[in-house]
Each structure stands twice: as C-alpha cells, then as structure tokens.
Amino acid sequence: MKELVIATKNKGKIEEFRAMLEKKGIQVKSLLDYPNLPDVEETGQTFYENAVLKAETISQLLNKPVVADDSGLSIDALNGEPGVYSARYAGNEKDDQKNIQKVLKKMEGVENRKARFICVLAFAAPDLETMTVEGVCEGQITTEPRGDNGFGYDPIFLVDGKEKTMAQLEQFEKNEISHRAKALKKLEKLIGDWGEANRESFNYK
Ligand SMILES: O=c1[nH]c(=O)c2ncn([C@@H]3O[C@H](COP(=O)(O)OP(=O)(O)OP(=O)(O)O)[C@@H](O)[C@H]3O)c2[nH]1
Ligand SMILES: [Mg+2]
Secondary structure, eight states, rough: EEEEEEEEOOOHHHHHHHHGGGGGHHHEEEGGGGGSSSOOOOOOOHHHHHHHHHHHHHHHOOOOOOOEEEEEEEGGTTTTTTTGGGGTTTTTOHHHHHHHHHHHTTTOOOOOOOOEEEEEEEEETTTOOEEEEEEEEEEEEOOOOOSSSSEEEEEEGEEEEESSSSGGSSHHHHHHSSHHHHHHHHHHHHHTTTTTTSSGGGGGO
C-alpha cells in the first residue's frame, strides 16, 4: 500500500483524510506517527503561508512527499475571525468547546450569521515546487451547538443547502461537501492519480 504523510496532529483531520484516501489505496500517516519531529510554529498571516510552512518543513525533515492542511472558520460579522487563529481562538490549549462558546458569545444578537470554512492544502515533495489548493464550504453560525460528529466548530456550522450542522452529518456526508474534501479533489487533479504520483521523484515507499 502506498503511504502519504499528512503534516498534522489534529485527530479530526487525520480521520477525515483516512476516510477519503484509504479507499483509494493510500495509507495515511500523520505527525502522531513521527512523535520526535519538532513542532512547526504557525507564524504565517494566511492559511496559504501556514500550509506551505508545515508541508515544506516536514517534507524536508522526512525527505518525503507531505501534505499539510491549514484551515479555519471565517465569520463575516466578525471580519473573518477566528480565521487563521481558529484552533487557538479561546487559548493555546486548543479547546473546541471553549472556542465554540467564544464564537457564540461574540455572535449574540448578531443578525448576519454568514460564515465559511476554508481549507488550504499544500503538497511539498523533494525536488518539487510546492503546490497549493483551496476549498471553501459556505454556511451560517447557529445560536447553539447541534450534533456530535466531526470536530472543532462543526456543531455550530449550519451547512448551506442542508438542514443540518456539520456535526449532524455522517462522516461520509461531510467528506462529500466539506472545504477539506473540495481542496483534496483539486489537489488530486493537480497531482493526477495518487498512483501516478508514486514515482521515484516523489519518493513514495
Ligand atoms: O468545525 C470544524 N470543522 C472542520 O472541518 C475544520 N477544519 C478546521 N477547523 C478549525 O480550524 C482549526 C485548524 O487550525 P490548524 O489548521 O492550524 O490545525 P490544528 O492546529 O488543529 O492542527 P495542525 O494540522 O496544525 O497540526 C481547527 O483546529 C478547527 O478549530 C475546523 N473546524
Ligand atoms: Mg495548527
């Protein structure tokens, strides 16, 4: 089986990449499989900068092809917050419940609830120019959490065109419409079939 390293420690992301890629014969590894690697500090101002930083740093350290995901929630009425700070919006402990409560508090009484999830994927490989793609999923912020699936802000994100929050969708349904799924589809178009990417230049094992 071919393998692909996703430069993330986020278990929610890892699960989604596994579900989307393993059915194509790609075994997904994550930074949890490489516990000795240093943390990559997300110093960028944009999803693009952070995704490229994570992908290139880890690809250089492992000398392998690596995909990194930098993603977040952008709320119109909050001028795009929490944005690149989505994971740490309510503090460095990256607590999903605290992040949700902070958003709901800021959105109290706010009429315009329009928001979107954004996912930028960067693909870096030895001797290859790094590629980036973006996927967007539009929706509305609810007034209270609903549903137990997914991770992050999923329970307060009502997906446009569905009468459910992202956390009320089954994983396979989220993986049909999510920002991450859309970005991955674009990346697959750029790379071609992951099997095709299994060339020496990509150093797949
Ligand atoms: O409800 C959600 N459904 C999603 O599908 C989703 N995708 C991203 N997010 C939020 O944005 C942060 C990413 O920040 P992020 O890209 O820096 O990742 P992270 O720090 O969690 O892990 P890593 O990949 O950097 O190791 C996450 O923690 C979440 O709060 C999501 N929330
Ligand atoms: Mg992060």
